Amino acid sequence: xxxxxxxxxxxxxxxxxxxxxxxxxxxxxxxxxxxxxxxxxxxxxxxxxxxxxxxxxxxxxxxxxxxxxxxxxxxxxxxxxxxxxxxxxxxxxxxxxxxxxxxxxxxxxxxxxxxxxxxxxxxxxxxxxxxxxxxxxxxxxxxxxxxxxxxxxxxxxxxxxxxxxxxxxxxxxxxxxxxxxxxxxxxxxxxxxxxxxxxxxxxxxxxxxxxxxxxxxxxxxxxxxxxxxxxxxxxxxxxxxxxxxxxxxxxxxxxxxxxxxxxxxxxxxxxxxxxxxxxxxxxxxxxxxxxxxxxxxxxxxxxxxxxxxxxxxxxxxxxxxxxxx
Amino acid sequence: xxxxxxxxxxxxxxxxxxxxxxxxxxxxxxxxxxxxxxxxxxxxxxxxxxxxxxxxxxxxxxxxxxxxxxxxxxxxxxxxxxxxxxxxxxxxxxxxxxxxxxxxxxxxxxxxxxxxxxxxxxxxxxxxxxxxxxxxxxxxxxxxxxxxxxxxxxxxxxxxxxxxxxxxxxxxxxxxxxxxxxxxxxxxxxxxxxxxxxxxxxxxxxxxxxxxxxxxxxxxxxxxxxxxxxxxxxxxxxxxxxxxxxxxxxxxxxxxxxxxxxxxxxxxxxxxxxxxxxxxxxxxxxxxxxxxxxxxxxxxxxxxxxxxxxxxxxxxxxxxxxxxx
Numbered sequence: 001x002x003x004x005x006x007x008x009x010x011x012x013x014x015x016x017x018x019x020x021x022x023x024x025x026x027x028x029x030x031x032x033x034x035x036x037x038x039x040x041x042x043x044x045x046x047x048x049x050x051x052x053x054x055x056x057x058x059x060x061x062x063x064x065x066x067x068x069x070x071x072x073x074x075x076x077x078x079x080x081x082x083x084x085x086x087x088x089x090x091x092x093x094x095x096x097x098x099x100x101x102x103x104x105x106x107x108x109x110x111x112x113x114x115x116x117x118x119x120x121x122x123x124x125x126x127x128x129x130x131x132x133x134x135x136x137x138x139x140x141x142x143x144x145x146x147x148x149x150x151x152x153x154x155x156x157x158x159x160x161x162x163x164x165x166x167x168x169x170x171x172x173x174x175x176x177x178x179x180x181x182x183x184x185x186x187x188x189x190x191x192x193x194x195x196x197x198x199x200x201x202x203x204x205x206x207x208x209x210x211x212x213x214x215x216x217x218x219x220x221x222x223x224x225x226x227x228x229x230x231x232x233x234x235x236x237x238x239x240x241x242x243x244x245x246x247x248x249x250x251x252x253x254x255x256x257x258x259x260x261x262x263x264x265x266x267x268x269x270x271x272x273x274x275x276x277x278x279x280x281x282x283x284x285x286x287x288x289x290x291x292x293x294x295x296x297x298x299x300x301x302x303x304x305x306x307x308x309x310x311x312x313x314x315x316x317x318x319x320x321x322x323x324x325x
Numbered sequence: 326x327x328x329x330x331x332x333x334x335x336x337x338x339x340x341x342x343x344x345x346x347x348x349x350x351x352x353x354x355x356x357x358x359x360x361x362x363x364x365x366x367x368x369x370x371x372x373x374x375x376x377x378x379x380x381x382x383x384x385x386x387x388x389x390x391x392x393x394x395x396x397x398x399x400x401x402x403x404x405x406x407x408x409x410x411x412x413x414x415x416x417x418x419x420x421x422x423x424x425x426x427x428x429x430x431x432x433x434x435x436x437x438x439x440x441x442x443x444x445x446x447x448x449x450x451x452x453x454x455x456x457x458x459x460x461x462x463x464x465x466x467x468x469x470x471x472x473x474x475x476x477x478x479x480x481x482x483x484x485x486x487x488x489x490x491x492x493x494x495x496x497x498x499x500x501x502x503x504x505x506x507x508x509x510x511x512x513x514x515x516x517x518x519x520x521x522x523x524x525x526x527x528x529x530x531x532x533x534x535x536x537x538x539x540x541x542x543x544x545x546x547x548x549x550x551x552x553x554x555x556x557x558x559x560x561x562x563x564x565x566x567x568x569x570x571x572x573x574x575x576x577x578x579x580x581x582x583x584x585x586x587x588x589x590x591x592x593x594x595x596x597x598x599x600x601x602x603x604x605x606x607x608x609x610x611x612x613x614x615x616x617x618x619x620x621x622x623x624x625x626x627x628x629x630x631x632x633x634x635x636x637x638x639x640x641x642x643x644x645x646x647x648x649x650x
Contacts (some may be wrong), residue, residue: 002404021593026368027476030558032406033370033467035474038362043351044369045358048415048464066638079356091374092462094380120502126462137417137451137462139373142358149360151352217357233355 008093008104008127009200015108015122024087024143028123036088036123038143042125044087045142045149049076053133057322061177064103065110066188066195067134072111074220075140076118081218083150083208086201088117088123092137094130107134118201150208155215155234155274157298162281164200164271164288165279167223168192168257169230169248171265174322176251190252193268200271203286212281213273221319222266224302228316231273231302239303240294263304266319333452336426337416337433349412349468351540352384353448361413361448361642363468369412370474372403378458380646386502389428390435391520392459397436399545400441401524404595407542408533409467410474411526414440417462419455432459443526449606468470475533480559480599482623489525489596489607489613492548493571493582494518496590501576515577517595518576525596528611537606538598541641546644548603549627553641555599556627563638564628588629591644 013029025096038044051057051071062070071087079086091111095104115122119204120140159271173194176186188195199220207213215234217226223245231238247262249255257265274296275281283290304314330474338354351360363369375543376382376396387395397414404411416436420429435446445465478544498519500510513520525543533536548570557564572587574580582590599621600606608615621630629639 016633026472027474031477032403033372033405033409033474035469036369036371037471038369044363045360046361046371046415046449046464046466047358048417048449048451048462050417050419050451050455050460050462051458052455055453055455081381082360084358088575090371090464092373092375094377096382109585110419123370124373126373126375127378130377130380132457133455135375135460137373137375139371139464141371144360146362147351149352149356149358152356177606247436292637 009094011089011104012108012122013124015105025031025121025123028121034090034123036141039254042143043146043149043246044148045079045082045084046139046142047075048137048139049074049078051136051138054136060301064106068110070197071136071138072114073197073199073269075138076114076201076216079140079142080199080201080204081216082142082144083204083213083216083272084144086118086120086140086142088121088141091125092125092138094127094135097129097132104122111151118188125317138142140319147252148208150213150216151160152215152217152230152233155180155230155236155296157236157296159214159276159296160239160292160297161294162273162275162290162292163219163223163246164203165268166248167219167268167270168265169259170197170267171261172248172250172257187252191250193248197269199269200288203288204271206286207271207273212279215276216271216273219268219270219272220266221318222264223262223272224264224314224320225316226272227302231300232273237297237299238294239305240314240316241305243307244291244293246289246291263314264317264319278311284322293310328567333420336429337450337452349444350448353446353558359413359415359448361466362451366471368471368474370404370407370409370469371464373462373464374399374403375459375513378460384500389431393432393435394439395522396461396463396521397439397522398594400463401526402543402545404465404467405524405529406541406596407467407469408473408538409469409528410530410542411443411465413446413466415448415464415529416450418450419453419460419480421456422454424459426430432612446495448519471534472527475538475541477499477540477542477555477558478563480621482561482621484539484599484601484621485617486563486565486619486621487526487598487615487617488544488548488571488602489615490593491571491573491588492544492593493586494575494593495592496572496586497575497582512577516575518573522594524594525613526614527556529596532596533597535560537600537604538599541596544595544597547589547592547642548587548597549589549639550641551597552627552645555597556625563619564622564630565639566630568632569616569618571614571616585590588639589642589644
């Protein structure tokens, strides 16, 4: 009987070995640890994210390539939200014994495709057998000049709030997947933000390099929750304008998502950041639209203004991945 | 309804905040990434390890504290095997919605107890809900002077092979757990290497600092498999002497484990290393016994010599965690 763990490591190693390595990675797969050396004057950033079957992806909804790509995208987006440059990734992967080899190859292949695009090397991880589901945990290591990481805690009253791209597209896909009937399969190309997320790595780096962003987070948990994270860590409040929130266009025929999804839907992996009013924030940067949606306030509340000018408090709803609601 | 993920993060943050932080950790839990800065002239080591319920621990066999401690021990042992100093840990933890809060607190508590002992800070991670099992993935970051990590690939023909402590104690516990009958519960104190593993961090560091170890690995997969890893990466062979292998004494009354468990049983987390014959390797170091068990050879085979002097080839059997055999 072949050892599943050993075979899995060998396969991952083989697929990973074709990817180009950054100079920060000294030793990768094939030892007890990877050895990493940041460039002179640089800090390392580290983030970890689960991708669990049934929670973050479903094998009947997501091709292996898409599940693998989304697994890495979650980590890259966290690096982007600090203004960092991703360097290396570590994949822990547990699979049922009877899972087809091709599923694993395609999952790792989708992950490596996105890794290559960002110059990231798959540098290690762990493998195991797990009977009930495919379990992945991705670690991404990034690099940023000493003390220059853009934290959540830097927002100040009077600063303006911006978001990249459009919101609600990923949660709209999940809503549609829940409503799918046989013969009415939705197409991944009609919901690109869910099926082919593009982490905003270049944008995050530029916002940091140009000193534009004072605080930043990625919209993985949904605007209401992620804005609450910035306000909590910065000890400030916020007021946003519902009519200014850029909403994704999804489906066929394409239509704008509901405000509710744009406010609370997660996994869009856009960047939400604050900037001093004197900063000239361009409307487009690194190929992405940037939209001002509100401002930071001294009061600790988060308010949303509707088109009639009525303000109500916005409570973080917290993104529950496959909730059908 | 409280958000389980948010509550989980808050609890982990609270428990973690009481632990002392090393200077390498700039920003921990509460942002998109942790920010880490190695000391001047140092590299970072990174390792990740799953601890999955039903595969690596069982809730009916392991108390939450022991499961949490063993989870971190796996990662610390990998840092030890490179001769590094552990700096920070990242815990990804998924739990069923109905798991008692106290189980999580005790799991994280057991993990943090061991972390404190080694000056390691819990610096981040991820949380999720998973219906069928408790899933943990631990990342440990360590530090080592530039280019001084002890790799698996440094063994040379003629060098001697050493192992710390005793082998087979952890797998003996699993064998006994499988044979448990009601009213005949085994005691964790009779199998300390399984229930209270002590990663050999100080020993690994000393072996690196004194330039003793030319190649090193921890015995997580069992002697036969881990020695094969060293031989494969170093492109050498080995000959070990069965009668020299130090075997754990376990159970009540205490008795020596079978040779088979000492050769193939995993999760003892001892250090297996090679050293030039001219190095004076002491019999005790950092409070642990060191035993010479064989030598590195030019031929690519691994041979084991029985007490009658007969040599047979030793094939790596690969450690399957809860195999009853």
